[in-house]
Amino acid sequence: MKISSKGILETLSSSYGISEWVSFTPFTAMVQAVLVQQSSWNTVVSVMGESGSVLTPAGIQEMGEDELRARIRRCGLEKGKAAAIMALAAWYPAHSHPSEESSLSLKKQLLSIKGIGEETADFILLYAYSRPRFIIDAYTRRFSGRLGIPFCSDDELRAYYTCGIAEDSVLYGSYHLLLLEHGIRRCGRKPLCSGCPFSASCAFDRSSDAERIGMHEGDNLP
């Protein structure tokens, strides 16, 4: 494995361009982070396009859980997601100016909300609070395993990706979206290796079919 994190970033950027997470408010980013769980980003964008203006903390508390479920149904798992968003809507007003709260403290509180797991909490830290927290998700694990990056835990993988690049929330946010783009467009369940910008350095590209089975597959990913 010769390619560095910086090399991966440069390859992704030159292949897919600059990516930017678009959220109109920090709370919008929180709602998006919940909705995107096991859903497609396009569906999230569509749902937010229809209901984004009323998905504010006050708007959500006013509409109640039943209406919220109906509005987000297309993203799936609406019961659990609506409960998590209701809880975030109640929690957020006291944490809308978190300059004196550490990332650790914010994450601990987020993880105490039912429906908010490690990955969603990291999404919120990065995209809602602009904290430099590199997100490790199933797409990143699968791509990294295929590429041949050795890792035993998300923390090890995070250390690999953050080594040699600036500790910057905008950069981490773009990098995550680029990894997502590559995972969706090319390095999916059935990877499109021919013509892939990583084919020269990817271990998977040279593997036998038998060796492919059991690598870091995200079972629910396309």
Ligand code: SF4
């Ligand atoms: S060569 Fe194939 S397995 Fe490797 S990164 Fe590209 S699409 Fe994924």
